[in-house]
Amino acid sequence: MPSDGKGESLDLDVALSHVDGDRELLRELSGIFIEDYPRMLEEMQNSVLGRDHATLERLAHTLKGRLAYFGAAEARGSAADLETMGRERDLAGAWKSLEELDSAMAGVLRELESFCRERIE
Amino acid sequence: MKVLLADDDAFFRLSLRKALCRWGYEVVLASDGTEAWDILQGIDPPRLVILDWMMPGMSGVDICRRIRAQMSDTYSYVILITSRNEKEDVVTALDAEADDYVAKPFDIHELRARLQSGLRIINLQSSLALKQRELFHQATHDSLTGIWNRQAILDILERETAAARAARKPLSAAVVDIDDFKRVNDTFGHVVGDAVLRETVLTMQSALRHFDRIGRYGGEEFVIVMPGVRKGQGLKMAERVRQRVEGHAFDSLPGREGVTLSIGIASDRGAGDPGLLLRSADEALYRAKTRGRNRVEPAAAPPPRERREGRRRLV
Numbered sequence: 001m002p003s004d005g006k007g008e009s010l011d012l013d014v015a016l017s018h019v020d021g022d023r024e025l026l027r028e029l030s031g032i033f034i035e036d037y038p039r040m041l042e043e044m045q046n047s048v049l050g051r052d053h054a055t056l057e058r059l060a061h062t063l064k065g066r067l068a069y070f071g072a073a074e075a076r077g078s079a080a081d082l083e084t085m086g087r088e089r090d091l092a093g094a095w096k097s098l099e100e101l102d103s104a105m106a107g108v109l110r111e112l113e114s115f116c117r118e119r120i121e
Numbered sequence: 122m123k124v125l126l127a128d129d130d131a132f133f134r135l136s137l138r139k140a141l142c143r144w145g146y147e148v149v150l151a152s153d154g155t156e157a158w159d160i161l162q163g164i165d166p167p168r169l170v171i172l173d174w175m176m177p178g179m180s181g182v183d184i185c186r187r188i189r190a191q192m193s194d195t196y197s198y199v200i201l202i203t204s205r206n207e208k209e210d211v212v213t214a215l216d217a218e219a220d221d222y223v224a225k226p227f228d229i230h231e232l233r234a235r236l237q238s239g240l241r242i243i244n245l246q247s248s249l250a251l252k253q254r255e256l257f258h259q260a261t262h263d264s265l266t267g268i269w270n271r272q273a274i275l276d277i278l279e280r281e282t283a284a285a286r287a288a289r290k291p292l293s294a295a296v297v298d299i300d301d302f303k304r305v306n307d308t309f310g311h312v313v314g315d316a317v318l319r320e321t322v323l324t325m326q327s328a329l330r331h332f333d334r335i336g337r338y339g340g341e342e343f344v345i346v347m348p349g350v351r352k353g354q355g356l357k358m359a360e361r362v363r364q365r366v367e368g369h370a371f372d373s374l375p376g377r378e379g380v381t382l383s384i385g386i387a388s389d390r391g392a393g394d395p396g397l398l399l400r401s402a403d404e405a406l407y408r409a410k411t412r413g414r415n416r417v418e419p420a421a422a423p424p425p426r427e428r429r430e431g432r433r434r435l436v
Contacts, residue, residue, distance in 0.1 A: 014226070017228060017229065018136065018226055018227075018228075018229050019136060019139070019140070019229065020140055020143070020229050020230070022139065025135075025136070025139050028135065029132060029135060029136055032131065032132050032135065033132060036132070058175070058177075061175055061204065062129075062130050064204055065130065065133065065204040065225050065226070066130070066132055066133075068204060068225060068226040069132075069133075069136070069225070069226045
């Protein structure tokens with residue numbers, strides 16, 4: 001696993017460019033992201049079940065922004081799809097997109113966790 | 122320089138706050154649109170404003186529109202941040218009169234550069250506003266004595282007369298002249314003359330209420346506007362001014378000689394004619410001069426013009 005640069009699921013160079021190379025800050029942000037994701041996923045699932053389009057749009061929007069921050073292109077694409085579904089109030093493909101999102105997220109989380117474990121040199 | 126950072130996502134607040142602090146900004150955080158608007162309504166709000174577009178409560182675009190509609194005194198430089206990056210968003214942002222627009226995720230160095238342009242605009246606006254205040258002061262004040270100049274005190278008299286008429290309240294105006302001022306100039310020179318003018322103004326001001334207005338009408342002539350003051354009270358106030366100056370030992374005059382004033386005063390209840398009021402006071406001043414100076418004379422009631430025309434009643 002590379003400690004920085006382009007990984008399978010995300011691009012740490014992109015992420016580092018957003019924090020001006022501050023690896024410690026990026027670790028802190030990664031920690032927030034890893035911690036928040038399960039709750040966000042659960043809330044998105046609930047909002048699809050409850051046909052709460054506005055909440056789905058808002059959560060997917062936030063997640064999309066964070067994923068772009070980490071250069072996680074594939075997962076970001078799924079989040080963007082979910083945001084559009086929420087905005088257009090059309091949840092037909094929502095479950096499929098949620099599954100795609102979660103499978104792409106597995107790689108993102110793995111790489112972020114590995115980055116967080118890295119010792120500060 | 123304070124900067125307001127409004128974003129509902131704690132992740133981005135943390136990320137941006139660190140960068141902004143590192144660049145030397147004092148960061149004020151808001152976690153939704155309503156909180157951001159409250160901060161902007163507070164005392165000495167940040168003038169650099171970074172707004173996330175999508176926020177619960179009020180969106181960044183809503184806040185931007187409100188800033189432009191309601192905060193016209195000082196300029197706020199607004200940067201909208203969004204992760205929507207469709208072309209119509211740029212149009213919407215600029216329509217809401219945002220100064221700049223940055224799409225998430227953005228290069229942090231780009232944001233830094235954009236904030237620096239914002240700082241330049243704010244500094245430019247501040248120096249223009251300061252210049253404007255200075256120019257206004259210069260245009261309305263007498264440079265020697267620092268009190269209102271002729272045009273400004275005449276404007277004030279006109280406004281106060283109209284206000285007094287509307288509120289059916291009395292108003293008095295005095296015209297004041299320093300006795301034998303030419304002698305001061307001829308004997309001691311203009312430098313001393315100027316100092317005497319300044320000292321006379323300060324002494325007169327010490328005898329007036331803080332909401333009375335005084336302006337330099339001519340060389341050694343002054344106009345005092347006294348809102349809410351009717352005839353008897355006006356005479357007493359003018360007399361107090363005269364006595365205060367008469368009793369003052371002038372630092373600026375060799376031997377701490379004295380200076381005296383002649384004052385004409387006119388009072389007006391509801392007539393609302395500033396020209397008439399001033400002419401009446403001026404005529405009274407002329408009488409004070411011919412009756413031996415160092416005295417206060419009230420305007421003749423009713424004054425000559427009014428008697429002639431038989432229209433208005435001057436109290």
